[in-house]
Amino acid sequence: MQITCADIGGTHARFALATVAEGGKISLGEVSTFATREHSGFESAQDSFRECCGGTLPDSLALAIAGAVTDGTISFTNNDWSISLDDLRDSHGIERMTIINDFAAIAHSVARADDDHLMHLTGPEQPFAQEGTISVLGPGTGLGVAHLHRDGKGNHRVQATEGGHVNFAPVDEVDDAILAHLRQRHDRVSVERVVSGPAIVDIYQVLAKQSDRDPSDLKDVEIWKRGMAGSDDLAEAAVERFCMVLGSVAGDVALTHGGWGGVAMAGGLGLRLCRTLQSSGFADRFTAKGRFTDLMKTIPVKLVTHPQPGLSGAAAAFCIEHPEACP
Template sequence: MVNLIADVGGTNIRLAAIDNGEITQLECFKCAEFDSLESVVAHYVEKNSLTVNDACFGIAGPVVGEVLTMTNLGWSFSKQSVKKALGFNQVHFINDYTAIAMSLASLNEQQLTTIHKGDYQETAPRIVCGPGTGLGVAQLINVNGYYHCVSGEGGHADFAPTNPRQLKLLENLMAKFEHVSIERLLSGQGIVNIYQSLAFIDGIDAQAFDASQISQAYIKKSDLLCVETMEIFCDVLAQYLGNMVLTSGAFGGVYIAGGIMPRIIDVLDKKAFVNAFSCKGRFSDYALKAPIHLITEPQPGLIGAQVYLTQQQGNL
């Protein structure tokens, strides 16, 4: 008898078993190859000859109400229908960033790259922010050893420029978007938005670069506009993280997730990043208390799903 955990994205679904507290039999499937969540899970269970007790699914979409719909996938299902179809004892659904947040206290030095050591406080709140396809944000709080995730839509908070160059960037983006959220800059498309806006401001013909091409040019230092684009991206991310520390007191750590930062961490100017993070006037020292880590663990969502399920089962 095992428990089952899953990280369900718009493209891939990662499934694993929890056997005696250990994550085992990890497999990844293409969602497009299955017509429903139940079918891919049933395939995995049959393939591995598993008998499943409880399950926890982290899904890329809002977890509100009985019927859930995936944001970037044509799957819609009710919680009870999944439980009944699969024959599991209990089935829990959480947002994918709730799952990542739930993993934070379990990650060790080998699963992280530390950007700023700070003054770590074990029981203080932790925050996670992940620029990727969009911008995921969540907070983790410790209540007597029991972890709670406080999630919301922080990626849609306003972009707050801090220097004249960023002000011009905001003006350009305001001409394109009704609301210039922080996600308009801190995401894959956000990188493209910054690049194209800078080209317009400087009267330069923008190339038809995507985010990957811009970040590669930044790494190779082969295009000055791409370099500035990524420098602004990193500054804006650091500034936003510093703002989150001011509002949450996240001295348990600031964690960066998502697919963008791991690709550029080796060339990141960490000193400049920390300076942008802590540039908070009279409260600069306050911000500097918070450690900053990049998550390098490839499966934080599965780890978080395990933590959530364990807590639900009362096995702290």
């Protein structure tokens, strides 16, 4: 059978057709990616994808979203789209539908991932545990967080969270300065304000101020580009600071979830940062948890390298919710 899969984030909307074969094996067709700012809403982007597929789509939909479902309406945290579930069913002929948080979808993908799609970052070089909790998080336009629990018998359950919106906890004086800087704009500073793609601008500006330098008016994309290329020492320091804070946050998430079975880092930004994370202060910050430092050192941390874990995970969630429709 085929499923229309969509992964809607703050910046991009990704679509693909997923084919579910005997035994539940999922394969994705060609992925179409649309900028959310170039479409008025989900229906517009879906219509563009329908055109790519020759004018028709399957009547089954698996939808991963960076937002929450309330009263039959999906509202997004980092774009201005909204989706009426009734309109989806009525106007698009959807017979079966699964709606899931985008990082819950990624957690489903992690549960099915083989070693080829998991790159070691830090901690012991061992597979994720087959029993226990695995934390899943990743920075992008925002910060997604979820976790999954394995029962040791081949089964798993996924829990979506809004862990990206917990309070930011500074660790040193530079973190203190970042918090003070962000408080000028936000009454409450969540970790998403510090470890998401756009946050690199604020980190860069704080480091510039501390070194009495002109921060210039660089956009986030340019800071990332310069920092990862090593062509701008201030941008490079901002990327290093970002990785350090991400390590702190990842460790806090593992502590909160009891994620002793492993921590999976995901998202497009994580993929671009993979080598940088391995050589940065990420690992030291991840384990620096006082009386729990020794425990943190036992947790394997891996990067999800599957190119589209949100789409494949949405299809996996669909099969769990609608087993009668899947081979």
